[in-house]
Amino acid sequence: DIQMTQSPSSLSASVGDRVTITCRASQGISNYLAWFQQKPGEAPKSLIYAASSLQSGVPSKFSGSGSGTDFTLTISSLQPEDFATYYCQQYKNYPRTFGQGTRVEIK
Amino acid sequence: QVQLVESGGGVVQPGRSLRLSCAASGFTFSRYDMHWVRQAPGKGLEWVAVMSYDGSNKYYADSVKGRFTISRDNSKNTVYLQMDSLRVEDTAVYYCVEQREVYWGQGTLVTVSS
Numbered sequence: 119d120i121q122m123t124q125s126p127s128s129l130s131a132s133v134g135d136r137v138t139i140t141c142r143a144s145q146g147i148s149n150y151l152a153w154f155q156q157k158p159g160e161a162p163k164s165l166i167y168a169a170s171s172l173q174s175g176v177p178s179k180f181s182g183s184g185s186g187t188d189f190t191l192t193i194s195s196l197q198p199e200d201f202a203t204y205y206c207q208q209y210k211n212y213p214r215t216f217g218q219g220t221r222v223e224i225k
Numbered sequence: 226q227v228q229l230v231e232s233g234g235g236v237v238q239p240g241r242s243l244r245l246s247c248a249a250s251g252f253t254f255s256r257y258d259m260h261w262v263r264q265a266p267g268k269g270l271e272w273v274a275v276m277s278y279d280g281s282n283k284y285y286a287d288s289v290k291g292r293f294t295i296s297r298d299n300s301k302n303t304v305y306l307q308m309d310s311l312r313v314e315d316t317a318v319y320y321c322v323e324q325r326e327v328y329w330g331q332g333t334l335v336t337v338s339s
Contacts, residue, residue, distance in 0.1 A: 216272065
């Protein structure tokens with residue numbers, strides 16, 4: 119199975135900060151990488167697919183990059199509604215696997 | 226609009242069975258693979274199973290292989306998850322998710338406890 123490792127596990131940031139989350143795959147997955155946002159008590163929301171493609175309706179402050187084994191999710195200017203947990207997921211192979219999550223908290 | 230509505234969750238004893246259902250609407254269900262994803266309380270997301278649009282292919286997470294069975298009825302726009310030999314560690318919110326993982330259900334809570 120492909121292991122996905124996110125870092126950091128949590129971070130504290132201020133409104134307006136630029137935030138970067140990284141995700142590393144245990145083997146190459148090309149660009150078969152998605153990012154999800156989850157707020158407490160809610161289902162996850164898809165932000166990015168194919169490593170860098172924004173889902174419809176997702177604001178452009180979110181961006182993704184990477185290919186192969188190393189990926190990043192960047193939030194250009196953190197807003198109050200962005201405080202949440204973020205997960206990466208590979209969909210190159212079954213079983214699909216998620217990273218352990220990165221909790222973004224208010225500083 | 227797309228809707229995915231899970232049902233069938235509840236409290237069950239270890240070793241017993243439970244069947245989850247997910248009723249889909251707002252899209253051509255028979256053209257889409259369907260997934261189940263779960264989340265234990267306070268934990269991260271875990272992909273559980275997928276069934277192809279026509280039912281010809283199924284894949285499972287190692288943690289549920291041999292105990293859970295995914296199925297679907299395209300005439301009813303419904304996907305199922307039959308969960309047998311349940312364990313305490315299967316306690317989670319179970320989400321039904323369409324192929325592209327854009328649309329998720331609200332989740333149904335399964336609690337396995339004696």
